[in-house]
Amino acid sequence: MSKRLIAGMALMTTVLVGTGGVISSVSAQDSATPSMTGHTMENTAHPAHIHAGTCDALGDVVFPLNDVADNSAATPMATPSLTMASTPEAGSTQQSTTTVDAALDDIISGGHAINVHESAERIDVYIACGDVTGEATDGMLTVELQELNASGFTGQAMLTDNGDGTTTVEISLMQGESDMATPAA
Numbered sequence: 309m310s311k312r313l314i315a316g317m318a319l320m321t322t323v324l325v326g327t328g329g330v331i332s333s334v335s336a337q338d339s340a341t342p343s344m345t346g347h348t349m350e351n352t353a354h355p356a357h358i359h360a361g362t363c364d365a366l367g368d369v370v371f372p373l374n375d376v377a378d379n380s381a382a383t384p385m386a387t388p389s390l391t392m393a394s395t396p397e398a399g400s401t402q403q404s405t406t407t408v409d410a411a412l413d414d415i416i417s418g419g420h421a422i423n424v425h426e427s428a429e430r431i432d433v434y435i436a437c438g439d440v441t442g443e444a445t446d447g448m449l450t451v452e453l454q455e456l457n458a459s460g461f462t463g464q465a466m467l468t469d470n471g472d473g474t475t476t477v478e479i480s481l482m483q484g485e486s487d488m489a490t491p492a493a
Contacts, residue, residue, distance in 0.1 A: 353377040354435060355425045356404055356479055363421045363437035363454070376404040376424055376481050404479040412444055412469035422451055422465045424481060435459035436481060444469065453481065460484055
């Protein structure tokens with residue numbers, strides 16, 4: 309073999325081994341305990357779904373939604389072992405956008421709720437939920453997401469009928485003080 313080919317193969321091996329080490333260290337940090345600043349080095353993605361039923365009596369998942377995450381870690385259906393971000397500061401917004409294969413009128417009339425979970429690892433812990441009820445205005449419906457389990461998370465989901473039998477669901481979730489709250493009269 310030529311010296312160039314051998315040097316190229318050695319460089320590729322070094323890069324692959326080095327990348328493996330980075331991925332391993334990210335995975336190890338995923339389960340880290342809170343640091344001195346009060347942040348956790350874990351994926352902040354929150355799985356979200358449209359469920360049958362209401363927030364008081366959630367049924368089966370009808371439509372899975374993309375994970376709700378801060379903008380720096382926003383990855384549809386994020387993989388926890390490869391995404392690392394700090395827990396957001398109070399007042400920061402986490403978002404998700406998903407197009408579901410159903411008309412908005414069908415979602416409203418079907419008795420559904422939008423539920424947000426703490427994490428993929430703690431899927432049984434609900435942090436925010438909103439019942440999909442009301443009348444759509446100009447093909448749009450806003451659903452308020454109320455805090456669950458003292459999570460500190462509240463938000464809104466905007467459902468927009470796309471006119472082709474699909475609906476876009478945009479979720480904005482806030483922890484701590486929310487500027488999404490309705491002003492006092």
